[in-house]
Amino acid sequence: MSQPIIFYDIPSTAAGCAWSPNTWRIRYALNFKDLAYKTTWVEYPDIESVCKEIGAEPSMIRKNGSPYYSLPVIHDPNTGAVVSDSARIADYLDATYPDTPVLTPAGTHTLQKAFQAAFDSATNPVIPYIMPAVARILRPRSEEYFVRTREASFKQKLTEMEPTGEAHETAWKELQAGYGKISGWMKEGDSFVMGNTISFADLLIAGELQWCMKGFGAESEKWKDMLTWHGGRWAKLIDDLKKYEGPVEEMPN
Known part of the structure; x- marks a missing residue:
């Protein structure tokens, strides 16, 4: 290339x-x-x-x-x-680019597609938390667009979306249980969805975790709590894939 x-x-x-x-x-x-x-x-x-x-x-x-x-x-x-x-x-x-590491190993294409749908369903409880969080980290033009279009879609103010009090306790446990379902699909001791082989499914999970870390903040209680879930499986996944995050980039003003 x-x-x-x-x-x-x-x-x-x-x-x-x-x-x-x-x-x-x-x-x-x-x-x-x-x-x-x-x-x-x-x-x-x-x-x-x-x-x-x-x-x-x-x-x-x-x-x-x-x-x-x-x-x-x-x-x-x-x-x-x-x-x-x-x-x-x-x-x-x-x-x-067939001579580079494979994202979707042969014979797993359908399974990878099915995993994505199942993963999205299991982690759906993150939505009322992440939508307002993302709005807070977007640049002004994107923030205005994001808030306007998402409020129209959800028919709710983003500032009123995040659960609080007892509702938060329930919703947060649902999110943890969703990730627990995914963890349960994976063999104990395996680092990745396909055992010790990285595939696109792992990048899908890690992308969602990055979403949460960036939205909630790396020092937030929510993110720190997520890192403890399921024996620290998700913290380990992020760490194992850290070398594939690439260089830190910033947008020129």
Whole structure:
């Protein structure tokens, strides 16, 4: 590969700038495969126009038939390909760079897809906590867009979303139980979903954990509590994948 892949990500005010669980999956993937890349930071209100400008396909089609554009997206100048959606990007990277470490081992494609759906369902209790947390770390233009669109989607003020009191006790235990379900799927003593082999499923989990760490704050009680769950499994996963986080990046002002 002669030219670095252009990786489109969403900035924040958090240390290192990167925060999104979806884009973190690909940040991990690019570093895991040791592929050269450079980040282009895109504020939320600009995502659709940038995607259209570079020829990226929408991530999905809404029920009303309108296209929905989101990040991550990559542009590989070595092949001319522009690929959107983290799962499709992972497939592209494996197919295009077969001599690098594999994200989706042969015969596991369907299982990896199923794991993603099951993981999203199990960890859904994080939503009322992470939505207001993310709003607080976004840069001004993205924050306004994020708050406006998410409040319209959830039909609730983000400032009123986070559970408190007894509701917090119940909701936080549900989130812990969700991660406990995932831990229960994994063999005791194994570091990764596939035992001692890193796969895209692990990057998916780690991306979600990065989301929580950046949103809640590395010194927050919530994040510190999560690191103790299930015998410290998630703290160990983050530590095991630390070498694939890549260099700390900041968005130029």
